[in-house]
Amino acid sequence: TKAVQPAQTILAVLLPMMVVLWAFMGGMYFVMDITAGEKERKTLEALLTTPPSRLEIVLGKYLAVLAMTLVSTVLALVGISIGVQFETQMIAMGTAAITPETLAVTAVSIPILAMSASALQILVCTFARSFKEAQNYLSPLMIVFILPITFLMYVPRTWYTTLLFLPFVSFNIILRNTILGTLTTTELATGISLGLIYALIFLLLAVKAFHHEKAIFRGT
Numbered sequence: 001t002k003a004v005q006p007a008q009t010i011l012a013v014l015l016p017m018m019v020v021l022w023a024f025m026g027g028m029y030f031v032m033d034i035t036a037g038e039k040e041r042k043t044l045e046a047l048l049t050t051p052p053s054r055l056e057i058v059l060g061k062y063l064a065v066l067a068m069t070l071v072s073t074v075l076a077l078v079g080i081s082i083g084v085q086f087e088t089q090m091i092a093m094g095t096a097a098i099t100p101e102t103l104a105v106t107a108v109s110i111p112i113l114a115m116s117a118s119a120l121q122i123l124v125c126t127f128a129r130s131f132k133e134a135q136n137y138l139s140p141l142m143i144v145f146i147l148p149i150t151f152l153m154y155v156p157r158t159w160y161t162t163l164l165f166l167p168f169v170s171f172n173i174i175l176r177n178t179i180l181g182t183l184t185t186t187e188l189a190t191g192i193s194l195g196l197i198y199a200l201i202f203l204l205l206a207v208k209a210f211h212h213e214k215a216i217f218r219g220t
Contacts, residue, residue, distance in 0.1 A: 012179040016172040017149050019073065019110065023117040023168075024142045026072030027065040031118070034061050035125035036134035044216065054210045058122065062203060065118040073110055105178040105188070112195035113171045119202035120167075126209045126216055145169075152176070164190050167198045 038044040047057065124141060128134035149172045152163065160177075164170045170191035177183035209215045 008179050008181075012176045013153055015179065016175040017146065019077065019106070019175065020113065020117075020146065020149060020168050020172065021142070022073040022076045023069055023110070023113045024121070024138075024145070026076075026114075027069035027118055028121065028138055030068050031061075031065045031121045032125055032128070032131050032134040032138070034064065035122060036128035037131045039128075039217070040130050055207050058203075058207045058210050062118060062122055062206070065122060066114055069114040069118050070111060073114060077106065077110070102175070102178050105183070106175060109171050109174055109192065109195070112192055112199065113168065115199035116167060116195055116202060119199050119206060123202050123206040123209060126206055157182075160187065165194060167194075170194050 038047065048054070052060070120141075121138060124137050125134040128137055145168045148163070148166055148169050152169065152172055155163070160173050164173055164187065174183060174188055174191040177187060
C-alpha cells in the first residue's frame, strides 16, 4: 500500500470542510436577497402576479443561486489548488496532495454539492420575513452541517457507510477518501446518488413552500 504523504493527510482534513463552507457561503447573501430581501422591498407580491408559474419562479431563482455558488466554489478551489501545489513543493513534503484523480472526483461532486446547498438555502429563506431573519436561519444551519464533518476525522472508517446518508457529509467522505487513496466505487456512487436525491427533495420542498401564501408571506 502506498504511504500517505503528510500533505495528503492535512488536505484530507481541511479541503472537504472548506469546500462545503464555500458551497454554503458562495450564494448565501444572494439567495437571502432574492427571497427574504424581496419580501422586505415588497417586490415579491408583484413577481408572483406575473405570467411565470410559482414553479418557474423558484427554478429561476434556484438556477441563479446555483450558478453563483458554482462560480465562487470553483474559483476558491482553483486558488487553494495553486497554493497547495506551491507549498508542497516548497517544504518538500513529497507527492503533491492534489492529484488528477482528486480534481476529477471534486469536479463531479462540487456541482451536486452546490445543487443541494442552493436548494436548501432557498427552502429555508422562503420562510424568513426579512434579510436579517434569513441570515439568522442560515448561519446556525451552516454550523449544523459543518459539525458532523469536523468530527468525521475522529470516527472509525466502519462508520462511513452510515454517515454517507447525511447531507453534505457524504461529499466530505468522498473527497477525503479520494485524497487518501481509499475511495471505493460504492462510496462514490452512493454519495453522488444521495446528493442528487437530497437536492431534488430540497428543491421540491421549496416549490411547495412557494405555493403556500402563509409560508412565503408569514408575518408580513
